[in-house]
Amino acid sequence: MDASPPDDWSPVPGAPAAARSLPASDEQVNADADGTKGFVRAFRAFLDEVVAKERTTAEDHGPQIGEVVREHLGSAATVTPLVVREEIPGHALVDLDIALEVLAERGGGERVVGVGGGDQAHHQSFGDLLTRGYGFYGTGPVDHVNLPTGPDTTRRVIAFGVRLLTFRGQPLAVLQRAARPQYGRDSALEVACLDEDLAPAFIDEVRRLMLERSVLRGQVVSFSGSPFEPHSNGGITFVARPDVGEADVVLPPGALERIRRHVIGIGRQREQLVAAGQHLKRGVLLYGPPGTGKTHTVRHLVASAPGTTVVLLSGASLAYVTTAAQLARATQPAVVVLEDCDLVAEDRGMSPGERPLLFQLLDAMDGLDGDADVTFLLTTNRADLLERALAERPGRVDLAVEVPLPDLEARRQLLRLYARDLPLSDAALDDAAARSAGVTASFTKELLRRAVLVAATDGRPVQDADLAEALDELLSDAEQLTRSLLGSGGPGTPDEGPSPGADH
Template identity: 60%
Template sequence: MDERTAQFVETFRAFLNEVVAEHRGAPPDDESALLPPVREHLGVDPRRVPVVSEDVPAYRFVDLDIALGEIERRGDRHDLVGIGGGEQRRHHSLSEILENAGRFGQFPLGPVDYTSVATGPDDTREVVAFGLRLFRFGGAPVAVLQRAADPRYGSAAARMEVLAAAPGTAAALIDAVHAQMLASSVLRRQVLTLGGSDFEPGVGGITFHRRPALTPDDIILPAGVLDRLHRHVAGVARHRDRLRAAGQHLKRGLLLYGPPGTGKTHTVRYLLGALPELTVILLAGPSIQYVSEAARMARALQPALVVLEDCDLVAEDRGHHPGAQPLLFEVLEALDGLADDADVAFLLTTNRVDVLEPALAQRPGRVDLAVEVPLPDQAARRLLLARYARGLPFSSAALDDAAARADGVTASFVKELVRRCVLIAAEDDRDPADDDLAQALREMLGEAQNVTRSLLGSLQVTS
């Protein structure tokens, strides 16, 4: 029996049970399940209490679980009960569940449903996926149905449904939950990417990433470039109070541009590892469409950094009208929509600054620092060779010669050059030597390697 057929059978069975119970005119099992403990806790018939619902994005569900758990522990008494009734529970609101439990006994007490949710690159937490929390808030009894998102059945968001007889208690609890979610969010100081949903438009989930462990020695850039980037991202965050006192804005936009393979992504990875106090949201490829949601997350979790890689791709015409750049302008709108005192940085990378420049010129002030990551000069190529050939038995003279001959190549080219010479030696079952480095360079600089050089981002070179 497939899932759709099973769902139909379950729905039809519930319908028949309702018909039979209605005909008999009495609730089965002396309402032996859900209503008595909820009525006892609230002190009133829960079917006469309005339900206040609040949706939460699916990727914040673990924050909701943590927040509710923390708030209920502050009370003098709390309990957690499960609700039976199979998949039908997911198609009914809390008020409908209570009504049917009272009239037909359709939703008896049952086990609490749990699910495992990631809280970091290596950590998970078991959270309540469907369960009724009974506790006191502000001295008043409340009941909160906590349910996870279920996109298969049209529930793209998680939800809490609050029962509270005392006026104003439900709204106050929801405000307290949101404040606690922000204070104890597992997303804070993490490196995240946003993903889509197979069932609904919008963000469907997040993926946590480990912070790269790179040192300044791993970054080969022109003198002063790394310091400027670090100051613009971390320096603003570090001196935010002084800047605010001086009436200066905190939000900022940075642009890293240069040919492919010169080290823009590598530089971004260094910044991620060097700034552990920042929440980082990475957007690349299709995920750039979630930039508005990323901006909202960054504002809530500030200090934060939003990284948009290869923005030239979203700057290209996405429609049939010349000059249409809707996604890029959405990026710029997201940056513009932040308050001046939001400690949020947007870092854009591009291989084609000529594509981005017209759009940025139409929105001046959104990007206030543009840094070129150029092709490495001879001194930089020598440093790159030393870095990638670390531990290999090449002479200093061989490295000097390779650096001098490889004019116009990228960092990616140098990395592949070292790998290629190790492979040449490995095929003869020996360690690489200076001759292997020279041979690999001749091969990669040869006319037959034009396509390879292009793929590695290098310009024309001479052998």
């Protein structure tokens, strides 16, 4: 059988047979070659025009950034400076800005220049910018951003700019950049110099100053995980230090004194303890039913430790316990507060393969040296869920204090505390205390608010009868769920036996 294709066969269906099979003539080949050469010449001219325009645009915006840096470094155009990059956590950009400013002042001042080229410049490393990478980058305005340095303060920080300064008598240039996730860039500093030993020494000094001058030191912060929270600095949010005095805390006799001695007293006696070979790191657990005042006690401790760094973790932010421990170690004296640990005792971290958060907490505590002046302050409604894990690692928590339901005397104190600005008689307050056995501090606070609301609805000051009416309402069957949500039992729940928080 003849296997040769038919005369009209073509790999392009539908094309005329004559057009499919005719070989190209020499004239056609030469014409194609000339066309290709013409295209190459035209494309080359186009590229030359683009480059010329880029150069003209850059010159219109000032000298090239590479030329400015080389002039500062004293290097020839043919010498490429050494560039060393250091990643910076997003929350530490303010610390970096402060550290670089300090070093600039020590070196006799600095000149700060911006980088032209629009968004394209943010894609480039410092080395690319200096060698003209993918374009011609002139000088331009310096990019700045306002970042929080506290609950009510901010600092204008360089977000993208080059600092020209000297260190140890030698010139160097530093590109300071804020994180730009859309360009695949994290916060960083990139150091350009001619001496290969200068950049590492400079970066070491920057790190030291960042720790020493950190705006987080002595502040109260929480981990939000989001840079878009108010007062947030790279996912860390500044919190105003609370104002809760000792008289505002109602606990069983001696309980608050024990807690304060452990959390605050150890730090105050730091030198004596270290000289005696004793460790400073400590763990404190406050446990008891919901609504009894554990968080209120924590707020008092935070208020009583001005100048101490406090990191607040609760809920999902407990996953940041390792980072919080590192921050506490760097800014000690510090307190790491972990609220409601029982709610995530078995939860895992940000990745499915990670260990339960409670064990991550214990690992973080183990990772600190004994002489670290750091307190881990835990609160829980279910100590039984934590006891086994804590017992298996003895010494991580060295003080556990119960915060029980308030007894009769404690309820009297709570009512007087929350009613101190109200015209209510002692007799009315004592009667309410006697009728409200088994309730929490949260219940007591809500009781007084309702009494004020009853009077306000009638357009008059609160009276003793309003307190009695509000208590009747809260103790009624209709408010059973409300009492449960306030951490209290049923109406008239009797006080338990002779526990530290029970009536005697």
